[in-house]
Amino acid sequence: MSNQHFKKGELYSFITGKASTAIARRLQKKLNAAGMNLTIEQWSVLYHLWKDDGKSQQELCNATFRDKPSITRLVDNLEKLNLVKRVPSENDGRINKITLTKQAQKLQEQTMLLAEETLNESLVSVPPEKIEICKEVLQVVYDNLK
């Protein structure tokens, strides 16, 4: 097999995800600087609701790669911020549909611009074909482990 003899020095940055941490921090700073009282984790939940409002908490778990307690509390905090509402499903008494408030709908455009800006900054001087390969590798890694 091809990867058996991984050099030890290469372990660390793959495991710790320094790059994605740096991206997330940069975006967080932009959100703060824009006066948006929003964590990246909360943003990541909103992101999926902007794509498809009314997802259940379980669907948000799958979309955001988080467990149920994490989503419960993120939704708690988003509710406190008046950005989402829990709406009990009519068909199934176990399910909450999480729906965006008008206030949250307004945030979409501005935060997506900040996110794009962050990615553009992070990828300066990286040729598109290498970005493609990198994304592909990260997807395979994710699929290998899930």
Add this chain to the structure above:
Amino acid sequence: MSNQHFKKGELYSFITGKASTAIARRLQKKLNAAGMNLTIEQWSVLYHLWKDDGKSQQELCNATFRDKPSITRLVDNLEKLNLVKRVPSENDGRINKITLTKQAQKLQEQTMLLAEETLNESLVSVPPEKIEICKEVLQVVYDNLK
């Protein structure tokens, strides 16, 4: 410029670092399964001490990409576990040298094997040249943002 017109659908996984999260979780499970009472964050501190014992807390901050309070508390917990000791520097009264205990020295080999195993699993079917490009891109991203 080349990256200006990033497709929106591509934003998410780059920012959230799903791949590195998945790797870290897998390694955490292996540590647990091996009966090691150790978080990956604690492991990441030990990792740098195994390479060079006696680093100051500030040096650990730089090495692990964490802030000072985070390192203070990680060292607190590692001390509780009897894996490191704070040794006041003789030259400079502000500095603690963090030194490994014998118990921590014993953990190195086993945990490094588990880390390599984790990476091998995560990179199954990824050709080495793509791994290289991916590492390179992640390094540039990190450098662009730091």
Add this chain to the structure above:
DNA sequence: GACATATAGTTGTTTATGCAACTATTCAAA
């Protein structure tokens, strides 16, 4: 030597994660 400034580390607060244990609702099978 005195004082301003920089550096090293700590503490408090809020938010988030992972795990286990729990409740409530639904579904399926006898």
Add this chain to the structure above:
DNA sequence: TTTGAATAGTTGCATAAACAACTATATGTC
């Protein structure tokens, strides 16, 4: 139709992160 399993969500606990405010030591300049 009742009972047991599966699913959706919540709560409690320990660990960790980000940020601001803090203490203590060191350094450099007048």
